[in-house]
Amino acid sequence: xxxxxxxxxxxNCVRATAYAEYIATRENVELLNYTGYIAHxxxxxxxxxxxxxxxxxxxxxNAVLDxxxxxxxxxxxxxxxxxxxxxxxxxxxxxxxxxDLLMAHQNEIATAMKIPPSxxxxxxxxxxxAPHPHIHMMIWSKDPDHAYLNKNGIEKIRSSLxxxxxxQEMLQLYKSKDISYKELVAxxxxx
Numbered sequence: 734x735x736x737x738x739x740x741x742x743x744x745n746c747v748r749a750t751a752y753a754e755y756i757a758t759r760e761n762v763e764l765l766n767y768t769g770y771i772a773h774x775x776x777x778x779x780x781x782x783x784x785x786x787x788x789x790x791x792x793x794x795n796a797v798l799d800x801x802x803x804x805x806x807x808x809x810x811x812x813x814x815x816x817x818x819x820x821x822x823x824x825x826x827x828x829x830x831x832x833d834l835l836m837a838h839q840n841e842i843a844t845a846m847k848i849p850p851s852x853x854x855x856x857x858x859x860x861x862x863a864p865h866p867h868i869h870m871m872i873w874s875k876d877p878d879h880a881y882l883n884k885n886g887i888e889k890i891r892s893s894l895x896x897x898x899x900x901q902e903m904l905q906l907y908k909s910k911d912i913s914y915k916e917l918v919a920x921x922x923x924x
Contacts (some may be wrong), residue, residue: 738814739814752808771867786856786857787856810869815862815867827861827897834898845889852876855870
């Protein structure tokens with residue numbers, strides 16, 4: 734059964750700084766170019782030095798590391814992963830669809846984490862690993878007193894992203910169920 738796997742934790746600024754550098758530069762991270770088209774077209778030269786992305790597809794890794802190193806609150810780390818077949822079939826086998834997904838749901842993520850949307854800070858990186866292509870996401874609030882994630886918040890985030898990722902498949906399933914139900918009702922009436 735297709736599903737989105739999510740793992741969540743948090744750390745202090747020292748560990749978060751090391752984690753940001755790790756997810757941005759580790760082996761198999763997708764290096765991003767200025768646009769998705771340039772990054773993914775055949776034989777494109779990859780110009781990005783790292784794979785970290787946020788609200789902007791290109792980020793200054795040193796600026797992010799500096800920001801996190803001076804931050805006094807918790808930095809949440811979340812991993813979202815799909816099975817290889819699901820990622821390939823649904824187009825989540827490279828960074829830009831993940832970035833688009835996170836951008837579309839950043840207000841929901843902020844709300845689930847009790848962060849005012851205007852205070853939400855996040856970065857992520859895509860890792861093309863077999864058998865689970867995944868992203869590592871770092872989230873914090875501009876206000877160190879905000880940002881709280883419990884089981885309910887985790888479930889809200891996972892559910893929201895899962896619904897978006899599998900939306901087209903679910904629509905097809907609902908259509909099939911509707912057709913089957915109508916056929917069953919028609920058959921029962923005939924009987």
